[in-house]
Amino acid sequence: MPTTDRKAPLGADRDHQVDFDTKVAAKQRIEPRDWMPEGYRKTLVRQISQHAHSEIIGMQPEGDWIASAPSLRRKAILLAKVQDEAGHGLYLYAAAETLGVDRAELTHRLIEGRQKYSSIFNYPTLNYADVGVIGWLVDGAAICNQVPLCRTSFGPYARAMVRICKEESFHQRQGYELLMRMMEGTEAQRAMVQDAVDRWWWPSLMMFGPPDTDSPNTQQSLEWGIKIDTNDALRQKFVDMTVPQAERLGVGLPDPALVWNDERGCHDFGEPDWDEFKQVISGNGPKNAERIERRRAAHEKGAWVREAAIAHADKHRSAREVTV
Numbered sequence: 674m675p676t677t678d679r680k681a682p683l684g685a686d687r688d689h690q691v692d693f694d695t696k697v698a699a700k701q702r703i704e705p706r707d708w709m710p711e712g713y714r715k716t717l718v719r720q721i722s723q724h725a726h727s728e729i730i731g732m733q734p735e736g737d738w739i740a741s742a743p744s745l746r747r748k749a750i751l752l753a754k755v756q757d758e759a760g761h762g763l764y765l766y767a768a769a770e771t772l773g774v775d776r777a778e779l780t781h782r783l784i785e786g787r788q789k790y791s792s793i794f795n796y797p798t799l800n801y802a803d804v805g806v807i808g809w810l811v812d813g814a815a816i817c818n819q820v821p822l823c824r825t826s827f828g829p830y831a832r833a834m835v836r837i838c839k840e841e842s843f844h845q846r847q848g849y850e851l852l853m854r855m856m857e858g859t860e861a862q863r864a865m866v867q868d869a870v871d872r873w874w875w876p877s878l879m880m881f882g883p884p885d886t887d888s889p890n891t892q893q894s895l896e897w898g899i900k901i902d903t904n905d906a907l908r909q910k911f912v913d914m915t916v917p918q919a920e921r922l923g924v925g926l927p928d929p930a931l932v933w934n935d936e937r938g939c940h941d942f943g944e945p946d947w948d949e950f951k952q953v954i955s956g957n958g959p960k961n962a963e964r965i966e967r968r969r970a971a972h973e974k975g976a977w978v979r980e981a982a983i984a985h986a987d988k989h990r991s992a993r994e995v996t997v
């Protein structure tokens with residue numbers, strides 16, 4: 674549906690706005706055919722499509738390891754996990770399309786560098802311990818971010834999140850289980866796990882976005898019920914959840930400032946390198962160019978599939994027209 678259809682006629686704006694505000698305050702869902710403020714629609718399109726792009730680009734760092742998984746069992750698990758991420762991307766593009774944007778256009782925005790995706794996927798995976806640490810920390814951070822989004826105010830986004838979160842939980846557990854096994858192994862395997870944790874810890878904390886003081890859109894997103902928690906609140910939750918898991922695993926977290934604070938009832942921890950975050954999110958991370966190039970190549974290679982699917986659909990549509 675074109676954007677202009679959603680704009681209320683002059684004079685009715687206020688009534689529509691009151692209806693919208695009442696629904697959001699009552700924690701009712703806003704559905705695609707409901708009136709919504711243009712800023713709300715734009716914010717959702719940006720957030721959902723960037724989330725979709727992150728799922729699709731996120732297939733690359735781990736996908737590289739499918740062919741060299743250490744056992745058939747690990748290969749089957751990793752294959753299933755990477756395939757899930759493709760599914761997450763598709764649910765999310767479908768949710769974005771209910772807001773009147775076209776999936777093909779969103780893909781173009783990604784491969785032309787006009788839209789961002791999660792900074793975490795611009796770091797390299799150096800060995801198989803990285804697969805475990807991505808499952809544990811990166812999917813763990815995704816769960817912290819996404820569980821509250823099951824209650825986000827836009828219906829299609831919230832419903833997509835329910836299914837995605839169930840699968841993310843499997844992703845997190847398979848990662849942790851892999852690391853548990855490696856920690857029971859040789860000294861060299863334990864060192865691989867520690868090295869991977871040291872490399873992924875800070876980028877995982879950056880996944881929650883900039884500090885609240887540097888996140889100007891957060892307040893509006895909270896008021897619209899798009900966001901449920903602030904970036905810093907989610908980051909804190911993630912740290913508190915992860916520290917006991919690291920202890921159980923027997924790995925250290927690379928932050929000398931990390932300590933339990935009795936007064937606050939949660940952990941104190943150090944500040945991620947926000948300059949690095951800005952560099953990576955602006956396209957200058959270690960793997961940005963490679964990730965986008967591969968996405969572009971896959972899109973171009975898949976052109977014949979899209980053309981064939983459209984031709985097939987057209988053929989069936991005209992066959993139906995004849996028989997009706």
Ligand SMILES: [Fe+2]
Binds near residue numbers: 728757758761837841
């Ligand atoms: Fe996912």
Ligand SMILES: [Fe+2]
Binds near residue numbers: 815
């Ligand atoms: Fe995942």
